[in-house]
Amino acid sequence: MKFSILKKLILLTVALAVVMTACGDGDGDSAVDGPTIRLRGQDFSEAVTIAEVYGQYLLAKGYDVEILTPAGFRTEAIDGLRNDELDLIVDYIGGSLTALAPDAATSADPDAVVAIIGPAYEEIGATLLDYSPAVDGDAFVVRGDSPATTISDVASLGYVFGASAQCFERPQCYLGYTDPAVYGITFAETVTVEFGPLLGEALAAGEVDAVVWNTTAPQITEQGFKVLEDDQGLHPAQNIAPIISTELLDAYGDQLRNDLNELSAMITTADLLAWNTETDIAKRESDDVATEWLEAKSLN
Amino acid sequence: MIPLLAQAANPIIRWEYFIDEWDQIRRALVEHLELTLYAVALGLIVSAGLSAIALRYRWTIAPINGFTAFLYTIPSVALFGILVPYFGLSRLTAVLPLAAYTLLILVTNIVAGFNSVSPEVREAANGMGMSPTRRVLHVELPLAMPYIIAGLRIAVVSTVGLVTVAAIIGQGGLGRLILDGLRRTFWTPMTIGASLSILLALVLDAVILFGGRWLTPWAQRGRSAL
Amino acid sequence: MTVIAQAAVPRDVGVFEWLFDPDSWAGTDGILSSLADTVILCAIVVVVATITMVPLASWLAHTRRGEVSVSWLVTLSRAIPTFAVAGLLVPISLRSGWGFEPWPIFIALLLLALPPIFLNTYTAIQQVDPGAVDAARAMGYSETEVLFRVELALATSVILAGVRVAAVTVVATEPIRAFLGGDGLGRYVRDGLGQNNDGLVIAGAILIAGLAGLTALSFRSVERFALPDGVRRLATTATR
Structure with missing residues (x-):
């Protein structure tokens, strides 16, 4: 069979388009009614594991969750929340403070830090939930x-x-x-x-x-x-805390708030260290480490 | 001190990773291919337009060349950084710079390709009563095709390499594996990401090479006469 | 030294305001000193690539060796992700006691500079009119004379174009050094990205693109001035 070069070009383009569409993936559905919770870890192992822990926990509770590919750091996370690309982020409260109120005095007391960043998050349409006892300072x-x-x-x-x-x-x-x-x-x-x-x-x-x-x-x-030792008390408190889009929180009501607070309360500083040892020293994957921890705590 | 490349938990390549993390690897490969194809496709469309302008209005060749050469010199990390405030951590932020980097080589080769068509051929086509559109599509384009394909090969191969950088703005691809490895000094994903990226470039290069031969069978006859 | 440049760039500063401020250019952490770091490293890389690749490629092309493997080798090296190579080399260099600099970035940039110089030299010599070569042989030229006085002479402009492409690519890529424990012009992009300071990222990108543009222009003028008319015509058929 003989094709002209133009027909061959058209043929190639169509073939390519077919391949590209075939490569796309489909999405699944979940149990609890409500909007999808989009969650993305900051791009370093501890934050990736934390995102997996929160994401898999919510999935197990029946929420519709989408755990996105880790990307960027604090700025990108807060921007994602602000621009409605993300619904849930988990950050270190002292870090949030430097991003949202760079001129505010820092404190080693988590409640003092939260008193500043809570209202600052409200201004961008987000709610700061209870901070965890887990600290990565x-x-x-x-x-x-x-x-x-x-x-x-x-x-x-x-x-x-x-x-x-x-x-x-x-x-x-x-x-x-x-x-x-x-x-x-x-x-x-x-x-x-x-x-x-x-x-x-x-x-x-x-x-x-x-x-x-x-x-x-x-x-x-x-x-x-x-x-x-930080003898002059320069370093701020760095407990981890989830921050969630207020609109989404309202859609789910107190159940989601309670579920998240319950999880945050269970994570300890020792857990963070253990997760990082798994991912960075034993070179295991964050999602597996998260699954195992949730299993050990009977949370999934 | 333990030699860096011989630690038990961290060999150059840990083969179980292929099986355990196959989903991740496969997804990275697909994303990498998608980003490459989108970027080159966009680059090709823009280059076709720019080349048409350059060929129609000769005086624009120098400025167009200068502009595409300028784009080529902007470091990719910086270009991604500049676009993030405008387009967020999106696919568009990755594709725009990648497409911009293909323009220099594509425009140069498309213009060279059409310039290689001898005036006599053009005259003959006109003499046969072809309309300008028909002449360009049926006579000039096929004759320019070997040059365009040569440019496309370089563009695709370099884009595959550059897509690895798009991982810093969260667009996945094989760069995601490389970055993950860098962040954890974990060699396996780095080795796999880098090797697959090179392999993908070679495969795509071969695909275009043979696709080009299929498109322009007459070009082979000319070459074998040398 | 009173101020460290990293801390001296306020977030709300305008791009051009910063670029035109003499204070930005002065001092051990100023633009001039970063520029010097970058230029020196790039120059060394390009010189090393040139003095190794031109003889090697000339010899291979002259003796018509390795025609098939050459093109694949070049495609292969073009496909190597520079950032991964450099990133892999940094911890190795640190553990070997060689420090952050200069080996990792030097090797990564060298890998980038070799292919265009090699490819252009090889193709240029290969494509020298066989008639000219045969004529030279008939006149009693030795093989060395054929290579130096005919083939290399006719190929010079294409080889220079290869060196230009290598130099521009190296200059535009050198900024990754700032992400690997070094400094150079890339420091402004790095600091701007890290400190969420868009103005600084743009200013850094302008400086790098400017240097790359200047590199390209200087090579083009050298290519133009250094060559006789007859050879210059050949340059139009150069592979990039």
């Missing part, structure tokens, strides 16, 4: 052989400081460490390091002497580092 980390025990001790050591780009503009982070009114540390040099295991690699290799990490990073004990 900021950690000023040094190698195990460092003479320092508190952050203040670092002032005289001439350390090379490594942290993510975010840290360098935050009063609760780099600006606070260098501010003479707080810690007044003069670092020998600063290096911007992507947040995550690269911080530990840089610290172990001696490229930097101190990094800002999170307290539930399993590599801290794994690699023999230590967390210095």
